[in-house]
Amino acid sequence: MAVLNEEQTMLRDMAQEWTKNESPVTAWRKVRDEGSNFDPAAWSAMGEMGWTGVIIPEEFGGSDFGWMSLGLVVEQLGKTLTASPLVASSLAAGAIILGGSQAQKEAFLPRLASGELVGTLAFDDGPRHSGAVSTVAVSEGKLTGTKPFVHEAESAGLFVVLASDGVYLVEKGAGVTLSDRELTDMRDHAEVTFDGAAAERLADGGDDLAEAILDRARILTGAEMLGMAQHVFDETLDYLKQRTQFNQVLSTFQSLQHRMAELFTDLELMRTAVEAGLQALDTGFRVPEAACLAKSRANDVLHVISRQGIQLHGGIGMTDEYDVGFYLKRARVLEASWGNSGFLKDRHAKLAGY
Numbered sequence: 001m002a003v004l005n006e007e008q009t010m011l012r013d014m015a016q017e018w019t020k021n022e023s024p025v026t027a028w029r030k031v032r033d034e035g036s037n038f039d040p041a042a043w044s045a046m047g048e049m050g051w052t053g054v055i056i057p058e059e060f061g062g063s064d065f066g067w068m069s070l071g072l073v074v075e076q077l078g079k080t081l082t083a084s085p086l087v088a089s090s091l092a093a094g095a096i097i098l099g100g101s102q103a104q105k106e107a108f109l110p111r112l113a114s115g116e117l118v119g120t121l122a123f124d125d126g127p128r129h130s131g132a133v134s135t136v137a138v139s140e141g142k143l144t145g146t147k148p149f150v151h152e153a154e155s156a157g158l159f160v161v162l163a164s165d166g167v168y169l170v171e172k173g174a175g176v177t178l179s180d181r182e183l184t185d186m187r188d189h190a191e192v193t194f195d196g197a198a199a200e201r202l203a204d205g206g207d208d209l210a211e212a213i214l215d216r217a218r219i220l221t222g223a224e225m226l227g228m229a230q231h232v233f234d235e236t237l238d239y240l241k242q243r244t245q246f247n248q249v250l251s252t253f254q255s256l257q258h259r260m261a262e263l264f265t266d267l268e269l270m271r272t273a274v275e276a277g278l279q280a281l282d283t284g285f286r287v288p289e290a291a292c293l294a295k296s297r298a299n300d301v302l303h304v305i306s307r308q309g310i311q312l313h314g315g316i317g318m319t320d321e322y323d324v325g326f327y328l329k330r331a332r333v334l335e336a337s338w339g340n341s342g343f344l345k346d347r348h349a350k351l352a353g354y
Helices: 006-022 025-034 040-048 067-079 086-099 102-114 209-242 254-283 287-318 324-336 341-351
Strands: 119-122 137-139 142-151 158-163 166-171 176-181 189-198 200-202
Touching (some): 006 040, 067 086, 067 209, 067 254, 086 102, 086 209, 166 189, 166 209, 209 254, 209 324, 254 287, 287 341
Antiparallel strands (some): 137 142, 142 189, 158 166, 176 189
């Protein structure tokens, strides 16, 4: 477990308290039932607490607390499935910090820091992540092409788009068309079509800008998945301590004790990998390798824990009455985002020279 400073500990505790009291899973159920993308009041509260500007430099209205601090907040939001564009918007801000000009930073970062503007990444051209490659074309500052799966697209006012010759900023408006995507997690996803949309290129990040943006997406998504895995583990353990079968509490069965012990070990390994990824972002040390390890470990562990959570709850686990099924559905979407385990393990091997 990472060693936190006083400010990080306070931030984590505040996020834990807020999600518990103001954004439990019942809040997610309400957002789902209303057909909303997120609760505007909750998003406004996040902005007031400074969460929308955690990684943004102070000169642009943020707090510059770093990626580890943001990861602590995202982990807590993952525990309660809080529907918000915090991850997507933070990644958009991170892209501008990495590759934006001074004028671009001044134009967008203060608005992203306050939560007034929501940003998101539009990178993949198909249903499967294939790395930093794209067929979207740009001609004379106009961008044309389609991104079929964009997270938080309806909420976003700014798209960070991967094109064939670099990364571009596109504001929602003329030349940008959205078509809703209904995925199993019931969150905000859409197909975004650009037809001559005005675009500004991020030119200061070098040739590896797109991969650097993707590495941040992998690690921060891993932080959300960590929170989800922790919650499913805790809820399943509580259920086993209460549920009786053959006049015995389920937690007294040795086979189930062994299974939970194995899941606990997997969860701790996942935490180590994700926190190492967040620390790598803050220090700049071997970020690509850390990103592959963090996301691949998060994919594998959350897949197992969400599946075991359903099994150990029995058939009721997939009913709407119980929350554990929501975590499995969200898990499957996040596992496919920014690279599945096979893709990431192959990338890690290539980075190591194999």
